[in-house]
Amino acid sequence: MPTPAIVLTHGLLHTMNAKTAHGLLRGTERFTILAVIDRDHAGRDAGEVMDGKNLSVPVFASVKDFLKQNPGKANTCIIGVALEGGKLPEDYRHEISDAIEAGLNMVNGLHTYLSDDPTFSALANKHQVTLTDIRKPKSFGQLHFWTGEILQSKTTRIAVLGTDCAIGKRTTCRWLWESCRTNGIKSEMLYTGQTGWLQGYPYGFIFDSTLNDFVSGELEHAILECEKNLKPDVIFIEGQSALRNPSGPAGSELIISGACKYVVLQHMPARKYFDDREDWGEIPSVRKEIKLIRMLGAKTIALTLNPSGMSEKDLRKYCDHMEDKLGIPVLVASRENIQSLTTLIEKLIE
Structure with a gap:
């Protein structure tokens, strides 16, 4: 059964940097996308921002705004952007922290690993959530x-x-x-x-x-x-x-x-x-x-x-x-x- 999730794009939903979010909006068997978190497009439909086609996926300004209106509905927060060098910008950190503190598992496709970050690891341990870094290499074996x-x-x-x-x-x-x-x-x-x-x-x-x-x-x-x-x-x-x-x-x-x-x-x-x-x-x-x-x-x-x-x-x-x-x-x-x-x-x- 698909996992209910929100997707973080942080002002980039209208750009090609949000191609991960775009892919999820166009279809996923792993997750059910409940909303997109994007400070610049709050109140709009995510599909309309992406390519002009309504998908009935709302955009919220912040993780906290989504949770306030939809308590208990999401299980996971996905970082939905692909950035140059795969680095996590500093201004994403507070949204990620808010998601973890609310009990949401994090899924991350950047080269910056959340599970290697002492702050995020401690928060995840405290709130008993998982940090999944998709791009972490497999072990040699x-x-x-x-x-x-x-x-x-x-x-x-x-x-x-x-x-x-x-x-x-x-x-x-x-x-x-x-x-x-x-x-x-x-x-x-x-x-x-x-x-x-x-x-x-x-x-x-x-x-x-x-x-x-x-x-x-x-x-x-x-x-x-x-x-x-x-x-x-x-x-x-x-x-x-x-x-x-x-x-x-x-x-x-x-x-x-x-x-x-x-x-x-x-x-x-x-x-x-x-x-x-x-x-x-x-x-x-x-x-x-x-x-x-x-x-x-x-x-x-x-x-x-x-x-x-x-x-x-x-x-x-x-x-x-x-x-x-x-x-x-x-x-x-x-x-x-x-x-x-x-x-x-x-x-x-x-």
Whole structure:
């Protein structure tokens, strides 16, 4: 049964820094989201702040405000932001303390570990609550090294990669998973980040808190365990960062170590530079990225678009142009549009 929870975004709900909260609002099997705590958007609906669609999830200014109106309803408080370097800002501490003192368990996806903080640890002990740091690395004995067994696996695997960070890869991956399930295709999604874990997928690993020697093995192990225990027709694997983002290139592991033969590539046409930083360099063209993916050993089967910063007219023109140029489906990523890829995916199942 999903755990009733509130999500802390602390003034960032309208930004991409709240992508963890956004993922939880779009769907989670692990939690029931009762409210978002955000000082700048109190009184509004969280969905309307996120993307203009009402979700009947209220926003409160503080943890105390929520508890005053909803005593005893929440079990857990989740830190719903992903910040540069994964550091916990000082001005979050009082909200976290208020949650712990009210008897709420804390779930944290930042690189700053609450359980290592003497103040939070003492408070948690006093109020008998748990501090879960999702990004705390596994112990050496829990890690898996790559064996090559994945090369014998027959389950169709599709990696959802992107041309940059924070452009909607995980959300598109979820929509593909949902669409296949709705249409009778037995599908699973492997998480590779903290938000995916929070959403409740049974298999995966936290990519950026795994020792580099074991990234390939943890990926292989998650795929093989999913295949063995759930026997899906298709596995979608969430990509992290981008193949050529200089702050943390990633994605080749999914193709090479995870033996994914197919890729759905997510792109944001309005973004010119990696992470919107000119000094980081220009994002390569879609055609060049698809060529690189082919060199790594996978086929790009569709291009999905993050529409931010473009008009509907320009998006339609871009889709038509790129579809003609690439010879693959090109579509704006949305729960409705993704449905059109189901038939294509069904044909790929071995």
